[in-house]
Amino acid sequence: MEIRLDQVSHQYDEVVVLKNICLSVPSGRITCIVGPSGCGKSTLLRFMGGLEQPTHGTLTQLGSPPDGCLNALTYIFQDFALLPWRTVEGNVGLVLEDHRLSSAQRASIIADVLARTNLSDFATALPKQLSGGMKQRVAIARALAVNPAVLLMDEPLSALDSQTRELLMDDLVSLWSRTPFTAVYVTHNLQEAVRLGHQIVVLSRRPGRIHEIVEVDQPLETRTMTDPDLQKKHDHLWGLMREEARAADAELVHG
Numbered sequence: 001m002e003i004r005l006d007q008v009s010h011q012y013d014e015v016v017v018l019k020n021i022c023l024s025v026p027s028g029r030i031t032c033i034v035g036p037s038g039c040g041k042s043t044l045l046r047f048m049g050g051l052e053q054p055t056h057g058t059l060t061q062l063g064s065p066p067d068g069c070l071n072a073l074t075y076i077f078q079d080f081a082l083l084p085w086r087t088v089e090g091n092v093g094l095v096l097e098d099h100r101l102s103s104a105q106r107a108s109i110i111a112d113v114l115a116r117t118n119l120s121d122f123a124t125a126l127p128k129q130l131s132g133g134m135k136q137r138v139a140i141a142r143a144l145a146v147n148p149a150v151l152l153m154d155e156p157l158s159a160l161d162s163q164t165r166e167l168l169m170d171d172l173v174s175l176w177s178r179t180p181f182t183a184v185y186v187t188h189n190l191q192e193a194v195r196l197g198h199q200i201v202v203l204s205r206r207p208g209r210i211h212e213i214v215e216v217d218q219p220l221e222t223r224t225m226t227d228p229d230l231q232k233k234h235d236h237l238w239g240l241m242r243e244e245a246r247a248a249d250a251e252l253v254h255g
């Protein structure tokens, strides 16, 4: 499924947060959104997830969700949002409970997503027994269980240390390479953006406008951070972001 945004603008009371966003989120690709603090990245993601409506402009969904889709627009958050009293399989199974599925179908979906996220051996563990990286793997497994049309990820790796982030990026790349999915990925981290994004949308400081859309053609599975082409993309993105970030920072400090 594809999402199109046409002339999307938004304000909270007097504060204009987003201005004239025109964007296509193509099917089967990962769209990263980067931009300085407070430029409206999470707000844009909430519009795409239908959690909020923009004050101006339209969002359109084109195409149909995949077969077996139980929740078309599914979020993965930074803080994992796991129920502490439920096991790994219990947390994943939670999102299947309101659907007409037999217990065999549920068990099969849970086994499949735990295998895809390398969590099969941890099915009966509780969240408190897991590292941060493992908890986020559970959140990814739970999101995959509903076979979403679009995966909406709001800084999913930013609570993790840098080595764990690397591992989780590898996991996302291998999940996508086996079965391409459509995703929108909000991040502050330009390395994550060049590693995972097929298109990288750079927003200006608030009110967020599209500064540039950077395409990265290289296949996800062949990308490494030592690759000079990717390093060039990274430096180009940082060049776009630096002045905006500095100005946004000054605005926060001086109110």
Ligand SMILES: Nc1ncnc2c1ncn2[C@@H]1O[C@H](COP(=O)(O)OP(=O)(O)OP(=O)(O)O)[C@@H](O)[C@H]1O
Residues within 6 Å of the ligand: 012, 017, 035, 036, 037, 038, 039, 040, 041, 042, 043, 044, 188, 206
């Ligand atoms: N419900 C709300 N009511 C009023 N203002 C809001 C609301 N939600 C967000 N804002 C404001 O809108 C602006 C954009 O917020 P948003 O969280 O979308 O930015 P962001 O780019 O995701 O920021 P960050 O990178 O810091 O997470 C901020 O100034 C924020 O304070």
